[in-house]
Amino acid sequence: MSAGPLVGYSSSGSEDEAEDEARTRPATGGCRRGQSPVPSQRFPVPDSVLNMFPSTEERPEDDSAKHGGRVRTFPHERGNWATHVYLPYEARDEFLELLDMLLPHAQTYVPQLVRMEAFHLSLSQSVVLRHHWILPFVQALKDRMASFHRLESQPKVA
Incomplete structure (x- = not known):
C-alpha cells in the first residue's frame, strides 16, 4: 500500500505538478462526494x-497395477480422454484353455503378462479426444458404421 498524501494541493497550474498530483492522489474509483473509495487491497x-x-500442477498417479497392467502411452492432460474403437469378444472355453496353456510359456519371456478378465478386438489405436469432441466423434462413427451389417457370432453345433 502506498504512503501518499490524502490530499494533494497544487501551488501552480503547471502540467508537471498536475501529473505529480494525479500520481500521488488515491484513486476514488468514480465515487461521488461524501462516499468512501473502494479499497484497492484484496482480502x-x-x-x-x-x-x-x-492444483493444475498435480498429475494423476499412473499406477499400472490399478489398471490391469496397462501402461499409459502418452501423458495425462486434464480435459483429454483416451479413446479407442473396439469390438468385445466373448471368450469360449477353448480359447481360455489355449490361453491357460500359452500364458506360462509367454511369461518366461515377458514376466509382467497377465490374463485379462475381458477381451476385445481393437479397431483403432488410442487417440486423444477433448471432452467437447466426444459426442461428435461417436455420432460420426455411428453414421459411418450404419451401412455395415451387424456381425454376431453364432455358436457352432458339433
Whole structure:
C-alpha cells in the first residue's frame, strides 16, 4: 500500500505538478462526494476455498497395477480422454484353455503378462479426444458404421 498524501494541493497550474498530483492522489474509483473509495487491497482467500480444487500442477498417479497392467502411452492432460474403437469378444472355453496353456510359456519371456478378465478386438489405436469432441466423434462413427451389417457370432453345433 502506498504512503501518499490524502490530499494533494497544487501551488501552480503547471502540467508537471498536475501529473505529480494525479500520481500521488488515491484513486476514488468514480465515487461521488461524501462516499468512501473502494479499497484497492484484496482480502485473502480462505484456505478452505484454495483447497477445494487440486492444483493444475498435480498429475494423476499412473499406477499400472490399478489398471490391469496397462501402461499409459502418452501423458495425462486434464480435459483429454483416451479413446479407442473396439469390438468385445466373448471368450469360449477353448480359447481360455489355449490361453491357460500359452500364458506360462509367454511369461518366461515377458514376466509382467497377465490374463485379462475381458477381451476385445481393437479397431483403432488410442487417440486423444477433448471432452467437447466426444459426442461428435461417436455420432460420426455411428453414421459411418450404419451401412455395415451387424456381425454376431453364432455358436457352432458339433
